[in-house]
Amino acid sequence: MKIAVIGTGYVGLTTAVSLAMRGHEVTSVDIDQNKIEQLQRGILPIYEPDMDLALITLQQQGQLQFTSSLTGGAKDATVFIFCVGTPADETGKADLSYVFQGITELARTIPQGDGTRAIVLKSTCPIGTASRVADLLSNRTDLTVISNPEFLREGSALYDSLYPSRIVIGADSQAGYRFMEEVYAGFSSPKLFTTWNNAEMIKYASNAFLATKISFMNELSRLCDSANADVSVVAEGMGLDSRIGAEFLRAGIGYGGSCFPKDTHALVQTARDHQVELSIVQSVMEVNRTQPSWFLSKLPSLLGPLQGKKIALLGLSFKPNTDDIREAPSLSVIKSLREAGAIISAYDPAAMENMKRVFPDIQFENSAYNAIASADATILLTEWKELVDLDWRRVKQLMKSPVLLDGRNVWPMKSLAQMGFTYIGAGRRTS
Ligand code: UGA
Numbered sequence: 001m002k003i004a005v006i007g008t009g010y011v012g013l014t015t016a017v018s019l020a021m022r023g024h025e026v027t028s029v030d031i032d033q034n035k036i037e038q039l040q041r042g043i044l045p046i047y048e049p050d051m052d053l054a055l056i057t058l059q060q061q062g063q064l065q066f067t068s069s070l071t072g073g074a075k076d077a078t079v080f081i082f083c084v085g086t087p088a089d090e091t092g093k094a095d096l097s098y099v100f101q102g103i104t105e106l107a108r109t110i111p112q113g114d115g116t117r118a119i120v121l122k123s124t125c126p127i128g129t130a131s132r133v134a135d136l137l138s139n140r141t142d143l144t145v146i147s148n149p150e151f152l153r154e155g156s157a158l159y160d161s162l163y164p165s166r167i168v169i170g171a172d173s174q175a176g177y178r179f180m181e182e183v184y185a186g187f188s189s190p191k192l193f194t195t196w197n198n199a200e201m202i203k204y205a206s207n208a209f210l211a212t213k214i215s216f217m218n219e220l221s222r223l224c225d226s227a228n229a230d231v232s233v234v235a236e237g238m239g240l241d242s243r244i245g246a247e248f249l250r251a252g253i254g255y256g257g258s259c260f261p262k263d264t265h266a267l268v269q270t271a272r273d274h275q276v277e278l279s280i281v282q283s284v285m286e287v288n289r290t291q292p293s294w295f296l297s298k299l300p301s302l303l304g305p306l307q308g309k310k311i312a313l314l315g316l317s318f319k320p321n322t323d324d325i326r327e328a329p330s331l332s333v334i335k336s337l338r339e340a341g342a343i344i345s346a347y348d349p350a351a352m353e354n355m356k357r358v359f360p361d362i363q364f365e366n367s368a369y370n371a372i373a374s375a376d377a378t379i380l381l382t383e384w385k386e387l388v389d390l391d392w393r394r395v396k397q398l399m400k401s402p403v404l405l406d407g408r409n410v411w412p413m414k415s416l417a418q419m420g421f422t423y424i425g426a427g428r429r430t431s
Pocket of ligand 1: 124150151152153154155207210214247248249250251252253254255256257258259260318319
């Protein structure tokens with residue numbers, strides 16, 4: 001099938017690559033000429049495992065091409081998949097202007113009467129969007145509108161796209177379903193064929209539910225901390241119940257990224273438009289907003305005033321295996337520590353360039369050990385593998401005082417305590 005994928009962000013690029021790997025002829029489109037030129041030379045604008053090699057191979061095989069113009073290579077596609085951004089506007093609602101601009105442009109570009117084609121919304125769009133797009137295209141009986149939300153995670157985007165947990169297809173016609181059956185013929189994942197509104201709601205509900213699991217555990221971590229229980233063990237015991245499930249129960253400094261914060265906010269705003277109060281989702285957002293300051297409040301009791309104290313921060317990206325710092329807890333941690341007058345030395349395997357643009361004046365080091373040297377305390381913010389498996393003897397020798405704050409509850413608490421570290425996690429600590 002000839003498929004055009006519009007937008008070259010995480011979702012767009014991964015969708016283009018995975019569909020090309022499954023045998024489709026894919027053209028990836030973006031209005032950013034510069035980005036397209038880089039991609040044509042095999043340079044990825046994002047950090048994502050395995051993607052660079054796949055990109056180069058597919059281009060060499062002629063399965064994947066890049067263009068900055070819809071009228072160029074993309075116009076003879078039969079399926080147009082929109083993966084443009086839907087950022088939050090000032091009220092928290094999803095801003096759909098890129099979606100509507102793109103679709104208007106597409107309708108202008110492709111001639112009518114050339115056979116039926118599908119317009120697929122993969123961008124995260126609030127409930128009612130596909131129906132609005134269909135209204136916009138009501139004079140184009142040749143274009144069928146489909147909602148097909150994406151569930152990939154950054155850091156494992158290509159794997160998630162090739163082996164999705166499920167494929168959700170919202171359409172209002174059998175023709176729409178048939179298009180998508182062909183697009184996903186090479187995928188063995190379960191497929192759910194449903195309405196536009198259900199498909200759109202599934203996306204927001206899934207992200208809000210995962211965020212709820214995390215905030216539930218984060219709030220519980222505060223109680224575990226006071227009541228002398230270990231939230232990691234509590235999570236393990238809960239997760240053994242298959243009705244609860246073991247994933248997304250890890251307490252810590254809070255969730256970040258471009259999805260959970262934005263999508264919970266947008267869902268609450270959509271609910272308000274429908275005069276519905278989503279109090280659970282609002283509490284989820286509030287717990288996440290306050291979790292970094294709750295976690296950091298442990299520091300002064302160990303170190304006294306933070307003015308002039310050296311604090312090492314390990315990990316800056318919102319999760320491992322990405323350079324993405326959008327809504328990362330590290331942002332609010334750096335802000336608070338600076339306000340308290342602490343000296344910050346930071347290290348991240350991939351996200352330092354991005355963080356330098358936000359906080360150019362903190363000290364960035366080229367290894368975890370350099371960041372830790374003479375620190376009064378070390379805080380783990382992202383569980384990159386190399387930051388989990390540290391040489392603890394070396395760490396102990398390098399630090400000025402052996403105080404560790406584990407913002408991801410992944411460091412080996414018991415052995416660290418035996419080595420003489422003061423260990424504090426989120427809802428777990430050495431006595
Ligand atoms: C999330 C969803 O997991 C994807 O299914 C979805 O497609 C994507 O949003 C999206 O809407 O595009 P992503 O934001 O890439 O994916 O990352 P996650 O792995 O979900 O992690 C999000 C945040 O939650 C991270 O900051 C992570 O550290 C945090 N987290 C995750 C926890 O604090 N505890 C956990 O147990 C799990």
